[in-house]
Amino acid sequence: MSEPRDLDNLLDDDVPPEELDRLRRVDALLRSVPGPPPEVPASLSRAVTAVASAPPRLWTRRRALAAVALAAALSALFFGLGARVAGGEGFDERAVVQMQAAENAQGAAAVLRVGNPDESGNWPLRLEVEGLEPLPRGGYYALWLAKDGKYGATCGSFRMGEGETTAEWTVSYRLADYDEWVVTAYLPDEPRDTERPWLLTADAEL
């Protein structure tokens, strides 16, 4: 596909210079991205609209957990593989938490899968992260539980490689004592009292 004509050819001659500068920035953005986005097939729109036709109560946590349990049971029944749910193969999920990227980590995304605790109260965690930049040698990221906007308990650390990174830990805390999951970064040689911005956050309520 050929490049679009120069911006000057796309516009009339009477555009004031200051407006032209602004339009040039958008012009450069449009030239830098692939596109255009495809038209959405009607069949897809119908399928998505149907999602919302079920009463929202259907998706309360209790029902969602029941659905997960049912999926696990059916999976075990048919495949003999034990608990297995979408996106978390081999991981007995109790909850899937979508973490939100903070302003300083735009483009990052993470899903935290919280497993069912064992008899002693150990909670398996699986964090799938993408879009955080690899840190210099010696640096790492850490997942924390926080309470009232303050760090509470550390859950584990990880380093980012190319693409997506998955890290797994087990924690023995009472998750109900905390209200937030947070991911922060530790750079090498930083003073201990460095104020660390939160890069990814999510409610800790299960």
Place this chain on the structure above:
Amino acid sequence: MAAPEKDALLIERTGRGDPVAFEELYRRFARPVLAMARRQLGDPGRAEDATQETFAAVWRSARSYRQERGSASAWLYAVARHAIIDRARQRVEPAVEAPDEASADATTEERVELSWLTWRVHSALERLPERERAVLELAYWSDLSQTEIASYLDVPLGTVKTRTRAGLSRLAGLLEEVRE
């Protein structure tokens, strides 16, 4: 109401089970989600599945969205990326490595940046009036000249230029508004 606030409100209403808000959200973001899924999965059918899963996840998890933690657009972007990643994991054949048309040696950071930029631009395009969006898409992503666009849309050349200017100007405002 500014665009980011409107999107945040739509997610909050969706979280309360409002199907009208959900449909509006879908109308706003379906094309950018589908575009991202197609670029990353390669296969149109799988891309549609991932798009459907994205909005199913939005419907289920909109209650967890917190405006103070980040923009609605960024939240939707994250939900979409994960639905696409989940779908990519299920494929048996090798992944199609065509992320956002970045060069093969682009770093992860560069690919993520381009993916996010593309998302922002495509999401903003969805907010333009249809006649302005159509002119811009034809001008930037087709082989048509302005004269050919005028002929294709059956409008005078001057109208094409006017719409192009208006569309670019509106897009500039939207992108400044949602600078996240």
